[in-house]
Amino acid sequence: MLRINEVKLPLDHSEEELKQALLKRLAISASDLIRFSIFKRSYDARKRAAILLIYSLDAEVKQEATVLKRLSSDRHIMLTPNIEYQYVASAPDGLTDRPVVIGTGPCGLFAGLLLAQMGFKPIILERGKAVRERTKDTWGLWRKGELNPESNVQYGEGGAGTFSDGKLYSQIKDPKHLGHKVLQEFVKAGAPDEIMYVSKPHIGTFRLVSMVESMRANIIELGGEVRFSSKVEQLILNNGQVEGVELANGEKIPSKHVVLAIGHSARDTFYKLFEQGVYMEAKPFSLGFRVEHPQTMIDSARFGPSAGHPILGAADYKLVHHASNGRSVYSFCMCPGGTVVAAASEPGRVVTNGMSQYSRNERNANAAIVVGITPEIDFPGHPLAGIELQRKWESKAFEVGGSTYQAPAQKLGDFLAGKPSTEFGVVVPSYTPGVHLTDLSDCLPEYAITAIREAMPAFDKQIKGFGMADALFTGVETRTSSPVRIKRDNDSLQSINTKGLFPAGEGAGYAGGILSAGVDGIKIAEAVALSILHELKVAD
Incomplete structure (x- = not known):
């Protein structure tokens, strides 16, 4: 070939x-x-x-x-290179020490799936609910302003990526072509064949729901176990070695191999792990707003006379500006033909994210416009200081939005002029449970507001119309990535000070998005399998 x-x-x-x-x-x-x-x-x-x-x-x-x-x-x-996946191990007969996977986001699902395919019969624990029950709870916030802290956009089967654009591309280095394995498994689970060959594949929320269910069924068929509403309260440790996990209900599950795929919003778990001595450090992330434009305007600016062509679909964009105050401003998680969604996971806080269905046929384009921040400059000291910074601005957004889970919003023209918005223009907000027009200048640090104000006219030069006065900002976007890295050894992929603990995916600071999280889950599954076989060999 x-x-x-x-x-x-x-x-x-x-x-x-x-x-x-x-x-x-x-x-x-x-x-x-x-x-x-x-x-x-x-x-x-x-x-x-x-x-x-x-x-x-x-x-x-x-x-x-x-x-x-x-x-x-x-x-x-x-x-043609051979990029078909080759399993690194298979479980021996009579294996009694079953690995535990915490979390059923893309990373946890793929770690569990690969372990099951290799015969290790993992036990997978999820603090939230199964994906369809979780969807009902999520709609509770979107439609009624009622937040379930244990079942929402962040917690539950499928992880945060379930309520997103379903993007399946990444810029990670992937010399073993593990991303190909991820896409193959998604196709087996019901994704369209085209994700195997289009340059920027995506699925959308509704398709992801059934795919996640299919993957869960496959894990169970292979001997794995998936348990919902099973929050891990703490690790069971003995002289720096994991010996199992304890659930919130007091149940203890023994295991010397625990995959930690908890996502970037399991803040209480981060704090508990820190108290137990698991090494972690603060890492950079970003803060900003969601911006909405008419999708037809973005299509025309990007594709000209070919706008609307079925092969091209709804246009996306990627923008970056280096502001004079030293900050980088960039677009993140752009959702063509999508909606801005409520993504809070804690009471009294407002968080935004973006989502599209497979069709990408909603009226607005949206993307996060965010400013990069670093622990050395912006939240020095404690490894978990980034979480507190996120909480500060999420709480402020809740307050400025009226303390009802409505999000604060402002037209771009008013934002640039430094005056509150009092009425909508041509862009109708897509965020539910609704937005409250106001002045967003108090919803982010001054350096972020200054940098974004400088960036928007620069972005308008790259995409004609991007700086339109009626474009709408909705705040705040704080969950661009985990503010924490649970550091792991480069070779064994285990925690550098807790043997048997395998930090994984976006929450541990090693992925960013569905595809990279799935790839990291495969890497971790391989590391767990090889670790188990090595320990059995030493014991013999």
């Missing part, structure tokens, strides 16, 4: 034109082509009047070695 990269065609090409372009690149006749498939498809929209689709193709041809030798000078043609 040959891999042919950089095959470029106009946006409205036919399947036959794609085949002919492949034949031309290989300089072979149709009779010499056995079959071909699309490995990746992206687009180049730098020339809006002539947008190109860019393909990587896999082709089976006659006399492959001869063709490859003849085209050896073309760096875009090579043998």
Whole structure:
């Protein structure tokens, strides 16, 4: 099989034109082509009047070695690499020490799934509810302003990524192609085949719900166990070695291999782990607002006359500005054709996030516009100081929004002018349970407000109309990533001071998004399996 990269065609090409372009690149006749498939498809929209689709193709041809030798000078043609996943271990018969996985976000699900596929029969514990019950609780906040602190956007089966755009791409280094395994498992669970080849795949919340259920059923079928409403109160430790976990109801589950995939919002768990002596340190994260624009405006600015084309779909963007006060301002978690959602997990606080369905056909585009902050400058001292900083601004947003879980909001033009908003313009807010128009200048640190005010006109130069006066800011966005890193050994992937504890995923500071969290879950599952086998070998 040959891999042919950089095959470029106009946006409205036919399947036959794609085949002919492949034949031309290989300089072979149709009779010499056995079959071909699309490995990746992206687009180049730098020339809006002539947008190109860019393909990587896999082709089976006659006399492959001869063709490859003849085209050896073309760096875009090579043998198709083998990226199929290979399991690192399998569980021995009679294994009694079952690994425990805490959390059922993408990281915990994939750690549990891989351990189950290797025969280790994991016990998976989730403080929240199963995904459909959890969805009902989440709607309770969105529709009624009623927050369930143990079942919400942050807690429950599927993790925070369930109520998001379902983005399945990442910029992580992935030399073992573990991301391919993640996508394959998602397709098996019901995701569309296209996520295997489009450049920026996404799924959307409704599809993620059924996929998560399918993955859970697979884990159980393979001998694993998944338990909901099972909050881990503390680790059971003996001289720096994990020997199990204790649940909030007092139940103790023995295990010398515990995967900690708790997500970035399990604040009470972070504090308990710190009290128990697990090493952790503060890490950088970002603060900001959600901004909404008409999706049609973003489409037109990005795609010009091709706006609305079904292959391109709703346009996204990625922006960054280095402000004169030394702060970096950037767009984060852009959700085309989506909604701004309430993402609080603690009473008396307001948090925003973004979400899209698979169709991405809502009227507004939204993204977080955030400012990077660091522990050295902005929250020095205690390893958990970042959590307290998040809480401070989430509480302020709750207060400024009217103390009803409505979010404070302000039109962009008024934000730049430094005056409160009193009425909406053309952008109708999508946030539920609703927004309260006000002045957002008190909802973030002064340095963040100053940097964002400087960035918006700069972003308008990159995307025409981005600085429109009627664009709407909604606050606050504080959960861009975990404010904590639970440091682990680079080789064993265990906590650097707690043997048998495997910090994993976004909450531990080692992932950011669904795909990277799934990849980290696979890495952790491999490390747990190899650790178990090593200990059995030593014991023999």
